Amino acid sequence: MANPTAAMLVIGDEILSGRTRDSNMHHLARKLSEAGIDLREVRFVPDEAEAIIAALNALRHAYDHVFTSGGIGPTHDDITADAVAAAFGVPIDVREDARAILAEHYARNGIEMNAARLRMARIPEGATLIENPVSAAPGFSLGNVHVMAGVPAVFEAMVASLLPRLTGGAPLTSASVDIPRPEGDIAGPLAALAAEFPQLSIGSYPYIREGRFGANVVIRGSDAEAVEAARARLIEMFPGEAR
Amino acid sequence: MANPTAAMLVIGDEILSGRTRDSNMHHLARKLSEAGIDLREVRFVPDEAEAIIAALNALRHAYDHVFTSGGIGPTHDDITADAVAAAFGVPIDVREDARAILAEHYARNGIEMNAARLRMARIPEGATLIENPVSAAPGFSLGNVHVMAGVPAVFEAMVASLLPRLTGGAPLTSASVDIPRPEGDIAGPLAALAAEFPQLSIGSYPYIREGRFGANVVIRGSDAEAVEAARARLIEMFPGEAR
Structure with a gap:
């Protein structure tokens, strides 16, 4: 629902x-x-x-x-x-x-x-x-x-x-991944992730911190296992950087 | 009106x-x-x-x-x-x-x-x-x-x-100068420039690129000749660096 x-x-x-x-x-x-x-x-x-x-x-x-x-x-x-x-x-x-x-x-x-x-x-x-x-x-x-x-x-x-x-609906689960890279580096992998998990909503929120570009990627959905799987998959895509 | x-x-x-x-x-x-x-x-x-x-x-x-x-x-x-x-x-x-x-x-x-x-x-x-x-x-x-x-x-x-x-006022002209120095090095010369060209607005937008500090300086004003003169003056202040 x-x-x-x-x-x-x-x-x-x-x-x-x-x-x-x-x-x-x-x-x-x-x-x-x-x-x-x-x-x-x-x-x-x-x-x-x-x-x-x-x-x-x-x-x-x-x-x-x-x-x-x-x-x-x-x-x-x-x-x-x-x-x-x-x-x-x-x-x-x-x-x-x-x-x-x-x-x-x-x-x-x-x-x-x-x-x-x-x-x-x-x-x-x-x-x-x-x-x-x-x-x-x-x-x-x-x-x-x-x-x-x-x-x-x-x-x-x-x-x-x-x-x-x-009345609330099914509670959403969300996971957030911080990737210290400019969005231009992230966009390709993120599109692949969105294709792999079509039931989830995946958003990228760029920031500049102390002059460096990065993005927080937020994964949301009502299926908590899929959210966690997508989160793990994204971290694999940027080893040693994403967290 | x-x-x-x-x-x-x-x-x-x-x-x-x-x-x-x-x-x-x-x-x-x-x-x-x-x-x-x-x-x-x-x-x-x-x-x-x-x-x-x-x-x-x-x-x-x-x-x-x-x-x-x-x-x-x-x-x-x-x-x-x-x-x-x-x-x-x-x-x-x-x-x-x-x-x-x-x-x-x-x-x-x-x-x-x-x-x-x-x-x-x-x-x-x-x-x-x-x-x-x-x-x-x-x-x-x-x-x-x-x-x-x-x-x-x-x-x-x-x-x-x-x-x-x-705003319907006189259209502003702007010029941008990239100075690959930390803002601490730029602040003094920039204050001198602002004093020399009181009719202009001079803003500094710091960045870090590949671990190096720098700033984009934006000069704005309704007097296009003054904007160009200030731009040339700023480049003179950081010879071989500003552009």
Whole structure:
């Protein structure tokens, strides 16, 4: 059975303008890989309803899951929840269970509940909340779209809350081989290896380290024995160098 | 007048699988911001022709510029140039000027030109080359799509080569000088050169080849005569070595 597919939508002007460097994509990519869900596409869009809605509708129809990051805080430019409701054509309002979670958190921490904070309890109709153990304000899943915060500590906590609920496919095994040679030397042997193991995915990731060219070759597949056989075969091809 | 708009397309399984953390998006976002070009969308797709072509065609019609990163190396999974040609419906083949750049670079560095490396001279018809002072193999611009390497040092050098052409300012001229000396020997003379030609931008891209340190120095400016004078001056500083 093929693994479930996924896309990610990262929302925020601050990343596109270069002010902030995103870290959530890399975190999610690693976690999905471990969970056997194939991340197939990532899009970054600004804090604009039209752009968010268009991307959501393209991605939610093309993949099994869509994970979003950003735009669910208390300020006026946090419009992700409204955009998700609009994309699905459902109403959105303050929801009692979300409001209660916030009220309890603020009361416990001596923080005032105000109109801005109450916006974070606006949840589209039909959604399931995603727990936020860091700062309480919940994310939510609506259909196959999972809406999470942009702040990395909160995003990561929400991913940890959410992932066990989603079905993973057969776990992938991977093996990595470091070959300290320029890719031009590696390409021929790698093509032969790919032909020998058609059931595996073999990728070459070049690097320059201290001025020297090399490549990490990554072999992936659901058949752990084939992955190991391909790894051994590749090391044989560059004796004393590959490892 | 509104700023020109741009999108970026990052190509590579290794980023979506979480194996590699992309840094090119953040670099480009900062550089475009400085140049007054609005980065409006970024997409990450795998090394698959269909996904690359679909994303390219969506983005190149929606924005003034599209910048791509990744998939132009010598290995079997480097399919970006072919995908760009397919998206534009133009032929692609080894181009003589690109082949000559590679042949000269490999001859100078004692590297064998083989079939895998020759793939990097495949350029879609009608494209303009983007200079690569780090490892020679060029990028290219076809229409409003600018195709660059994924290795960060090479991507960054290509962005530096390309951006002055796009900003509507005076076009920049560049000259490259190869100095087979460690950067520690070069730094003093280079600082003197920068002081002598304050209107030029002078960058040093270090390398190690067969255990020897060297650097490609790239001189850029809008005054072509000054660039040529600085180039001649730099070669004088390392007689019999710089070229």
